[in-house]
Amino acid sequence: MKKIDSTRRYEILRERMGNGDVDRRTFAGLLGAAGITAGVSGGIMTALAREARAAGTTLYFEGWGGVVSDALRKYAFDPYEAATGNKVVDSTFGGETEVMTKIKAAGNTEGHNILHSSGVNWYARWVDAGYGSELNEANIPNLANVMEAIIKPFRAITPDSLSAVPYDYGTTGIAYNTKYISKEEAESLGANLLLKKELKGKIGGWGDAANRVWYGALQSDQDPNNIQDWDAVWAKVREGRDLVLKYWSSGAELMDLLAKEEIYTTEAWSGRVAALQEQGHPIAYFDPKNGLAWMESMFVLKGSPMAEAEELLNFMLDPATSIAVAEGQKYPSSLDPNKVAMTDMIKALPAYDPTGKLENLVFRNPAIWNPLEKEYTKEWNRIAKGG
Template identity: 25%
Template sequence: MSLDHNRDCIEVLIEKARGGQINRRTFLQAMGLMAAVPLAMRSGISWSADKPLVVVNWGGDALNAFRSAWTDNFSKATGIPVRIDGAGPTEGAVRSQLASGKPSWDVVDVESYSALVLGREKILQPLDYNVIKRDQVAPALASDHGIASYQFSYVMAWDSEKFGDNGPKTWADFWNVEKFPGKRTMYKWMNGMLEAALLADGVPADQLYPLDVPRALKKIDEIKPHVLSFWSSGAESQQLMIEGEVAVGAIWHTRAKLLAEDSDNRVRWSYDNGFINSSSWAVLQGNPGGSAPAMQFIQQALQPEGQLKLFELLGNGPSNSATEKLMNAEQLAANCASPENLKKQIALNAQWYADNYAGALEQYLTRLSK
C-alpha cells in the first residue's frame, strides 16, 4: 500500500540523516515542511488566500521530500504556490472530497489501481495528455486518469550468516524451509504476497493473472507456521532482519538496501523474482486550483532532475526512464526500475487489483487471523 510505503520512505530519510549519509542541508530541504505545515494549521492560517495547488501524499509530514524534488522547482518556474497535504489520499478520502461538494485537493498520489477505480467512478478527471507527455513513462505506467510518479519493489532478503552467498532466489526457495530453515517475515497487506505464493506453487510468471486467490491462500497456509510476523511497517521488517529474528524476508527494496548497508552486507538481497509496483499522480474532478496548473505540475514532476532527487533521498525508482541518463553506475544498480533490474522482476497488475483488491484483501486478512 502506498500509505505504508510512503511513510516508510520518510523513516529511511531520517535514518540516513542519523547515520551521516546525507548532510543537514539536504535533510532540511527534504523535510522543510515538517514543522511549518502543522504550525500553520494550528495557527489557523488560511491557505486559500494564496490559492495554492494542493498536492496530497500519504505521510502527513512523511513525504516532504516532494518539496525538494518537485514542488519548490514548480513554484519557481510557474509562480504557482504549492501546499503539500499529508492527509493520505485513500480511495475513501478522495471520494469524500468530491462528495463534500467543495473539494480542497488538487493532485493526489494514489495507488495505480486506485487511479483506475476512481477514474471509472468519475471521481478523477482525465489527464490532459496534451500537457502531460504520456510517452515519458512506459505504456503500462499510464492510464486515462493516472500516470506513475515513482516505482518501488518487494524483494527477498536473507541472512548470509545462515545461507552464505546462496540464499533463496525464487519464491519456491522462500517456501522451502528444509533447504532454507528459519523464520520468515511477509507483508501484512497482500500486495505481492499472493503472487509469491502462486509462483511457489508452480504457476508460471506469465500466467499469474488473474490471480487464483484460493490457491494462493492454501499455499500461504503452508508457510504460515514459519512466519514470525506479517509486517505492517518497513521499520518492523528491518528490525526483524537486523536482529536475526528471521532468516528470510519479503520486504521493500528500500529497506533491503538499508539492511545490507547497516549489517556490513550480512543481510543480502536481490531483485531476482521481485515484484515492482508504482504510485500514480491523479487529479480530482472540480479541483479548486484548476485543471491547467494541476496538469502542469504533473508534467514538471515527470522530469528527470526531480525524479533523480527523489531517488537520492528516498530510494524510489523513477517512472521516467530518461532519469537513468543522469545516474552513475552505482545508482543504476540500486534502481528498481533500471532495464537490468526490470528484467528480473514481475510487475504487479494494476487492473487486477482495481477489480479485485477489496475482496481479495478481506480473504487474505481473514486467513492470516486463523
C-alpha cells in the same frame, strides 16, 4: 508548506537513531520534549498553519512516507514552492484504501489532490470509482521523456486522456539478513525462503492481500497472472502465516523490523532495502522468478486545481528533479533512459531497466486482479487471523 504529524516526526527520529545519528539517550529526551511541545503548542500551531495556507494555491499530496516522501519534499516540492509560490501540503498513508475510505466518508475530494498511487490496478480503481481527472498533456511537456512502455497500460484504461503521470517503478522482492542467510541459500530457495521452517518467528511479510496472493502463487509454482489452483495458493499463504512473526503495513515498519533484526527475511520494497543498505545494514535483496513489479503514478483526483497540478507534475518530470527524487527514494525514474541519461546510482538500483521497455519485469494485470480483489482480500484477512 510541509505538514507532518507527530507520528511522522517520531518515525524520522527513529530512523535517525537507527542510522546512528542520535544516541538512545538523546532519542528519549527528544521524544519527551516533542511530546510536551506538541501538547502545549499543537492548537496554536494548527491555527497558524491554517492562516498561512490561506495565502496561496494549495495542493494536497498524499504518499508513502519515509525516504520516499522525504525525497519528494526535498527535491520536488520545496523547489516547486520556491519557483511558483504555490504550496504543497504532503501527508502519508499506509495504503490507498485509507484515502478512498476518507474520500468516501467525506463525500468529496476536498483536501485530496494528488496521490502517489501504486500500480495500474489502483489507477483503474480510482477511475472506475469516478475520481479520475483529465490532464491536459500540453501543459506537461516533460511527459514526452517518460517511457512509452510505462505510459501504455495507463492509456489502455483511459484512452482519451490520462488522470496520472507514471513517475517511478520498483519491485517487491525478498530481503534477507546476510548474517543469518547466505546468498546461495536465498537465491536457490527463491520465494520458498519465506516458508523455511527453521526461520519460524524470524520471517516477516507485507500484510497486503494482493502481495500475499502473488507470493502464494509463486510458492505453489503458478503464474501469478494466471492462477488456476486457488486452493494451492491459500495453502501456501496459510503455511507462511504460521511462520511469520509480524505482517508489516508500512515502509517504516518494514525497515525497522529488518534493521533491528526482529526478522531475518521478508518480502520487501526494493527502494526501502536500498535505503537500508545505504545505512550499512547487512541486508541483501533479490527478485525471485516472476517477482512482483509495479509502477507508481502521480494521480490527480477529480476536482483538483488542474493548472497548478499539471504545473507540479511537469516540474516533477523535469529530468533534474526526477533523477534527484529517484536517487533519494531509491526507485528508478519513469523517464526513458534512451532519452534522458541516468546516473550511475540509478543504474545500480534494483529493478532498473536500461532498455526502457520494461519487458523483463512482471506487473500485475489489472484486468485479472481487480475483479477478484474483493474476494481475495476478504479471504486473506481471515487467513491472517488464523481463519
